[in-house]
Amino acid sequence: MKEFDVIRTYFTNRGASRKDVVLRAGDDAAVVKVAAGNQVVITTDMLCENVHFFSSTPARAIGHRAVAANLSDLAAMGATPAWISMALSIPSVDEEWLKEFSDGVFEVAEYYNVEVVGGDTTQGPLTITICAKGLVPDDTYLTRCGAKPGDWIYVTGSLGDAGVAIESINGKVEIEPKHKNYLMNRFEYPTPRVAAGEAIRGIASSAIDVSDGITSDLQHILTRSKVSAEIDVEKLPMSKALLETVGAEEALRYALSYGDDYELLFTVPEDKKGGLDISLSQFGLTATCIGQIKGGDSKLQLTRGGTPFIFNHSGFEHFSQK
Numbered sequence: 001m002k003e004f005d006v007i008r009t010y011f012t013n014r015g016a017s018r019k020d021v022v023l024r025a026g027d028d029a030a031v032v033k034v035a036a037g038n039q040v041v042i043t044t045d046m047l048c049e050n051v052h053f054f055s056s057t058p059a060r061a062i063g064h065r066a067v068a069a070n071l072s073d074l075a076a077m078g079a080t081p082a083w084i085s086m087a088l089s090i091p092s093v094d095e096e097w098l099k100e101f102s103d104g105v106f107e108v109a110e111y112y113n114v115e116v117v118g119g120d121t122t123q124g125p126l127t128i129t130i131c132a133k134g135l136v137p138d139d140t141y142l143t144r145c146g147a148k149p150g151d152w153i154y155v156t157g158s159l160g161d162a163g164v165a166i167e168s169i170n171g172k173v174e175i176e177p178k179h180k181n182y183l184m185n186r187f188e189y190p191t192p193r194v195a196a197g198e199a200i201r202g203i204a205s206s207a208i209d210v211s212d213g214i215t216s217d218l219q220h221i222l223t224r225s226k227v228s229a230e231i232d233v234e235k236l237p238m239s240k241a242l243l244e245t246v247g248a249e250e251a252l253r254y255a256l257s258y259g260d261d262y263e264l265l266f267t268v269p270e271d272k273k274g275g276l277d278i279s280l281s282q283f284g285l286t287a288t289c290i291g292q293i294k295g296g297d298s299k300l301q302l303t304r305g306g307t308p309f310i311f312n313h314s315g316f317e318h319f320s321q322k
């Protein structure tokens, strides 16, 4: 099978067909129309074998994750996803793999009404690069730089689930059968928080998605916004599956330091808290308040029950009190 056949067979005339696509795949480039009063938000994310997923990761999951990771970045900007284009490097033409992979791509794209408007394939190490484009009403996009002292810090969903799935694949943790599906799905088939991103548009003062881990992702907001933050580790949302798999103390380590959950982390000014509750409930969503933005120089302070809490990646310990 040649390159053109791969694209024609697996990636064209599939999935969402949007009215704002003027010219779809088949020419040198696609053409889309942007409705008046909207801006285009553009992001690119690359996934490499053995870096972002395992050789054992199912092809469908790789396709799903590749799209979900990009849509998660759009969600963090408050954008509604619209179009993606994809560059795919594959070691060989394995038709069974391509079918599963493309099914994974299109299941996410279709769900979020995203049209695949173009792509390219080449022979090489397994790498998927996607460029996703979304829309926001003029000047309503979210950034990392608007957090102010006094703003409250929120996170959607739960933290640490994908991390424990990764460590079970690495053979470091055993997951009970009853939690296996849930935790593995959190890593292999993440849900981009698109509706939450739309719900907090015009409300959140800053936002980011949790791809690297909440402490490092929050640090990006602190650095860009030139503020500090305090997080109460007892408020971190954790799933029953994570807690029962590794225990409460270890679960905290996963929630703080592992990424790949693709939840949204955002800040909300005090006077917009009511608006946030209304907007989230209209979308049928929830988010957990885990701390507050403080003044000062980009420092993250963890606390537990009002006491400073020291954390490092090999574990954590209570701040030794004099």
Ligand SMILES: [Mg+2]
Pocket: 072, 073, 076, 208, 209, 211
């Ligand atoms: Mg991101």
